[in-house]
Amino acid sequence: MSQIFSYPHLREFTQEVFKRMGCSDEHAATASEVLLSADLRGIDSHGVARLIGYVRLWENGRVNATPNIRVVHETPSTAVVDGDRGLGLVVAPYAMEVAIAKAANVGSGWVSVKNSNHFGIAGQHAMMALDKDMIGMAMTNASPLVAPTFATERMLGTNPIAVAIPAKTQPAFVADFATTTAANGKLEILQRKSQEAPTGWIQDKEGHSSTNPHELKDGGALLPLGGDREHGSHKGYCLGAIVDIFSAVLSGANYGPWAPPFVSFLPLAPDPVGEGLGHFLGAMRVDAFRPADEFKEHMDKWITRFRNATPVAGEQVLIPGDPEREMESHRRQGGIPLLDPVVKDLREVGEKFKLSF
Amino acid sequence: MSQIFSYPHLREFTQEVFKRMGCSDEHAATASEVLLSADLRGIDSHGVARLIGYVRLWENGRVNATPNIRVVHETPSTAVVDGDRGLGLVVAPYAMEVAIAKAANVGSGWVSVKNSNHFGIAGQHAMMALDKDMIGMAMTNASPLVAPTFATERMLGTNPIAVAIPAKTQPAFVADFATTTAANGKLEILQRKSQEAPTGWIQDKEGHSSTNPHELKDGGALLPLGGDREHGSHKGYCLGAIVDIFSAVLSGANYGPWAPPFVSFLPLAPDPVGEGLGHFLGAMRVDAFRPADEFKEHMDKWITRFRNATPVAGEQVLIPGDPEREMESHRRQGGIPLLDPVVKDLREVGEKFKLSF
Numbered sequence: 001m002s003q004i005f006s007y008p009h010l011r012e013f014t015q016e017v018f019k020r021m022g023c024s025d026e027h028a029a030t031a032s033e034v035l036l037s038a039d040l041r042g043i044d045s046h047g048v049a050r051l052i053g054y055v056r057l058w059e060n061g062r063v064n065a066t067p068n069i070r071v072v073h074e075t076p077s078t079a080v081v082d083g084d085r086g087l088g089l090v091v092a093p094y095a096m097e098v099a100i101a102k103a104a105n106v107g108s109g110w111v112s113v114k115n116s117n118h119f120g121i122a123g124q125h126a127m128m129a130l131d132k133d134m135i136g137m138a139m140t141n142a143s144p145l146v147a148p149t150f151a152t153e154r155m156l157g158t159n160p161i162a163v164a165i166p167a168k169t170q171p172a173f174v175a176d177f178a179t180t181t182a183a184n185g186k187l188e189i190l191q192r193k194s195q196e197a198p199t200g201w202i203q204d205k206e207g208h209s210s211t212n213p214h215e216l217k218d219g220g221a222l223l224p225l226g227g228d229r230e231h232g233s234h235k236g237y238c239l240g241a242i243v244d245i246f247s248a249v250l251s252g253a254n255y256g257p258w259a260p261p262f263v264s265f266l267p268l269a270p271d272p273v274g275e276g277l278g279h280f281l282g283a284m285r286v287d288a289f290r291p292a293d294e295f296k297e298h299m300d301k302w303i304t305r306f307r308n309a310t311p312v313a314g315e316q317v318l319i320p321g322d323p324e325r326e327m328e329s330h331r332r333q334g335g336i337p338l339l340d341p342v343v344k345d346l347r348e349v350g351e352k353f354k355l356s357f
Numbered sequence: 358m359s360q361i362f363s364y365p366h367l368r369e370f371t372q373e374v375f376k377r378m379g380c381s382d383e384h385a386a387t388a389s390e391v392l393l394s395a396d397l398r399g400i401d402s403h404g405v406a407r408l409i410g411y412v413r414l415w416e417n418g419r420v421n422a423t424p425n426i427r428v429v430h431e432t433p434s435t436a437v438v439d440g441d442r443g444l445g446l447v448v449a450p451y452a453m454e455v456a457i458a459k460a461a462n463v464g465s466g467w468v469s470v471k472n473s474n475h476f477g478i479a480g481q482h483a484m485m486a487l488d489k490d491m492i493g494m495a496m497t498n499a500s501p502l503v504a505p506t507f508a509t510e511r512m513l514g515t516n517p518i519a520v521a522i523p524a525k526t527q528p529a530f531v532a533d534f535a536t537t538t539a540a541n542g543k544l545e546i547l548q549r550k551s552q553e554a555p556t557g558w559i560q561d562k563e564g565h566s567s568t569n570p571h572e573l574k575d576g577g578a579l580l581p582l583g584g585d586r587e588h589g590s591h592k593g594y595c596l597g598a599i600v601d602i603f604s605a606v607l608s609g610a611n612y613g614p615w616a617p618p619f620v621s622f623l624p625l626a627p628d629p630v631g632e633g634l635g636h637f638l639g640a641m642r643v644d645a646f647r648p649a650d651e652f653k654e655h656m657d658k659w660i661t662r663f664r665n666a667t668p669v670a671g672e673q674v675l676i677p678g679d680p681e682r683e684m685e686s687h688r689r690q691g692g693i694p695l696l697d698p699v700v701k702d703l704r705e706v707g708e709k710f711k712l713s714f
Contacts, residue, residue: 075464077434078645106463107432112646148663150672155663163599173602175595181588200588207669225582225589231538231557232582238532238677239596241663242520245530249655250646256662273658288435289469289607298606301630305613306505306512306598312564315507320595 003343004335010048011036013346013357017051020353021058022065023087031089037124039336042327043176045185046121048338052345054087054117055352056264063087063117069094076106080251081113085276088119092138092279096128099283103134107288112251115276118142118262122162123176123324129164129283130172133292136164137282139243141253143261146180147221148237149229152207154221155256158184159243164321166286168296170303174321179239180222187213187222192339200227246280253278360700361692367405368393370703370714374408377710378415379422380444388446394481396693399684400533402542403478405695409702411444411474412709413621420444420474426451433463437608438470442633445476449495449636453485456640460491464645469608472633475499475619479519480533480681486521486640487529490649493521494639496600498610500618503537504578505594506586509564511578512614515541516600521678523643525653527660531678536596537579544570544579549696557584603637610635 011032018028035054039047057063067086071079079098083091095111102109119125122138129136142157158178165173178184182201190197190213197213204210205219209228216222224236248255253274260268260277286295309317338346343357350357368389375385392411396404414420424443428436436455440448452468459466476482479495486493499514515535522530535541539558547554547570554570561567562576566585573579581593605612610631617625617634643652666674695703700714707714 073647075642075645078464078641080646107435108465108467110465110641148666148674150669151666151674152669153667155666163595165599165602173598175599177589177592177595179592181583198587207672225592226538227588230555231584231588232534234675234677235534235536235582238520238534241530241677242532245522245656245659249652249659250643252647252651252655255655255659273655284435284467285432286607288432289437290430290609294609295606298609298612298630299602302602302606302612309505309508309512310510312507312509315564317505317508318591320591320598 002337002339004337006335007036007040007332010039010336013350013355014048014051016355017055017349017353020355021055023090024066027087027090030093031087034089034093034120034124038121040328040331041121041123041324042331043121043185043324045183045188048346049342050118052349053262053264055349057117060264062260062264067091071098077102077108077110079109079111081111083113083116083276085115085117088117088140088277088279091116092119092125092281093128095279096125096136096138096281096283099281100129100132100134103283103285103288104132108284109282111281112246113279113281114248114251114253114274116253116279117277119279121176122160123164123174125281126162126164126176127172127174130166133166133286133296135166135284135286138162138279139247140279141244141247141255141259141277143263144257144259145184145216145222146224146240147203147207149224149234152203152205152221153257156237156240156244157259158222159240161239161243165299166296167299167303168293170300171325172321173299173303173319174324176324179225179236179243181225181227181236182222184222187216200231243280248274248278250280251278359694359696361694363692364393364397364689367396367693370707370712371405371408373712374412374706374710377712378412380447381423384444384447387450388444391446391450391477391481395478397685397688398478398480398681399688400478400542400681402540402545405703406699407475409706410619410621412706414474417621419617419621424448428455434459434465434467436466436468438468440470440473440633442472443474445474445497445634445636448473449476449482449638450485452636453482453493453495453638453640456638457486457489457491460640460642460645461489465641466639468638469603470636470638471605471608471610471631473610473636474634476636478533479517480521480531482638483519483521483533484529484531487523490523490643490653492523492641492643495519495636496604497636498601498604498612498616498634500620501614501616502541502573502579503581503597504560504564506581506591509560509562509578510614513597513601514616515579516597518596518600522656523653524656524660525650527657528682529678530656530660530676531681533681536582536593536600538582538584538593539579541579544573557588600637605631605635607637608635
């Protein structure tokens with residue numbers, strides 16, 4: 001069962017929670033905007049459902065509410081940002097602003113981030129570039145849950161990639177996807193409903209294909225996009241590895257199995273190879289390649305042509321970002337449904353900070 | 358059946374063919390090196406097997422053997438290169454040199470290319486960055502053979518992505534993969550052997566899953582990485598779309614279904630939306646993020662840790678680039694096997710130019 005809450009209500013509550021954790025007004029506003037963007041866009045696993053997780057990380061001393069986020073290394077088109085153990089929800093927007101400023105100066109900007117925490121949905125950060133007529137990119141490493149092709153060991157996170165590309169009269173192209181067959185959030189939904197997972201999503205602890213959504217509790221793993229070798233899982237593994245290296249080896253964060261888990265009850269890996277979690281943010285000015293209007297007119301044409309591609313009977317060809325944009329428009333008006341366990345968690349958070357929810 | 362030829366023999370023959378097409382000595386040397394790198398690395402579909410295809414494109418006036426390849430738009434970290442209808446085999450290395458020079462100056466360099474032709478294997482171009490302690494990236498759009506999720510129409514190419522990352526004592530990480538479940542070359546092998554394809558590789562003209570490797574001749578299509586919606590094909594579609602937009606919309610090449618086909622017997626799409634085929638090349642100096650030695654030591658650690666991940670019984674966890682590097686070492690010594698139809702094609706090319714093969 002679920003209840004519906006308005007966006008302003010959830011936004012205000014979340015912002016107040018971040019303030020009571022000690023965040024500045026500015027950080028609390030940014031963090032709540034980024035977190036809630038997931039709920040608005042229908043990525044329910046990454047929104048307020050995770051607020052209690054961030055609070056617990058803060059309680060365990062893994063999140064610094066008053067971080068000194070700063071550039072520690074740079075060239076005209078690149079930088080490394082040290083997040084000072086801050087919320088990824090504020091560290092990533094800071095880093096994206098650095099990327100955007102560099103793109104404004106020299107055409108493109110690329111920022112690798114260390115010492116951060118989970119940053120919400122990648123797409124939200126990538127989209128910061130759009131109104132500057134820039135292409136935005138965002139990726140992050142994450143809790144190790146994914147076995148590379150031919151491995152039984154969990155070595156990578158679901159390591160998402162987001163790319164946002166502006167158009168002229170059409171809505172922007174916004175791709176945002178985990179580099180696994182299915183995001184962990186989709187598995188959580190099956191767990192709650194006790195439904196079987198499709199083959200190709202998970203394997204058991206010995207590396208056999210499994211449809212048991214609870215397999216991860218018993219040593220199983222999520223599978224890279226592709227599922228198995230015959231269906232290209234080595235490509236999903238490549239993608240997850242590239243995200244890991246760009247986010248964490250370039251910056252000096254923890255990579256691979258050393259990436260810190262999001263849930264506070266799991267211990268950090270011993271002998272860390274870096275600091276915190278890593279992200280990678282990028283921005284390219286479209287007029288660094290061709291006049292912006294010309295580019296955006298062709299993006300309109302690209303989008304229109306693909307949307308009108310001959311569909312399979314009864315289906316419709318979508319442009320990346322279509323479902324999330326429709327969901328946002330729907331939920332801004334009609335509110336955001338939260339499952340009962342999420343409501344319970346938020347009430348618990350409220351009590352902790354003497355806030356009513 | 359197949360015959361074995363030495364690398365120097367194939368290299369010399371190919372170089373001579375390009376010279377007789379009118380290429381300069383320098384272009385013929387580069388083009389033959391790039392083309393043969395596919396045979397050395399075991400990507401047989403993209404090597405000398407395609408020489409006759411390039412020759413036919415040249416005969417049809419679609420390839421300019423003496424192109425004036427040049428930068429037509431730039432910022433400190435970006436450029437657009439006009440390939441002047443040259444062989445992608447020489448246009449892409451030119452563009453990659455531009456990207457590398459920009460990375461040397463301002464930390465990173467990103468070059469979108471228009472008016473080009475097929476460029477061989479993406480990995481070869483990305484690897485140009487390695488000995489400069491840079492990360493290299495290469496992608497290209499290609500003949501439309503792939504249906505987006507929920508479409509029956511072929512809108513995208515197999516649009517590969519390559520990323521090459523240097524290490525210190527370990528061999529480099531080199532990912533190079535089509536954004537489809539299976540590359541077209543793998544399908545061609547099944548066609549030759551009249552073997553069924555696994556599900557998830559192709560669909561028939563109505564969008565139903567098919568295992569018939571000849572389905573493309575009857576209006577079918579290759580499928581994006583993931584295969585179907587339930588297994589994440591929308592992510593493969595996103596990847597193919599991003600490659601298409603970075604390669605062709607940024608540069609002013611033909612995108613989507615307008616991308617020129619590699620085979621000369623297929624007509625160009627009417628009402629082109631740009632010039633020729635597009636590529637996207639990138640380079641990032643690793644010391645634009647952290648000291649190069651530090652980065653490369655951590656890459657060694659990344660590679661070693663992943664290679665030693667607990668394997669599925671009887672298997673071994675690979676690092677991207679392992680199989681191709683082993684194949685290259687094997688074939689440089691033991692020669693390159695060519696299937697009889699390929700040998701026949703090369704003899705035909707030889708006769709055309711009065712060269713013995």
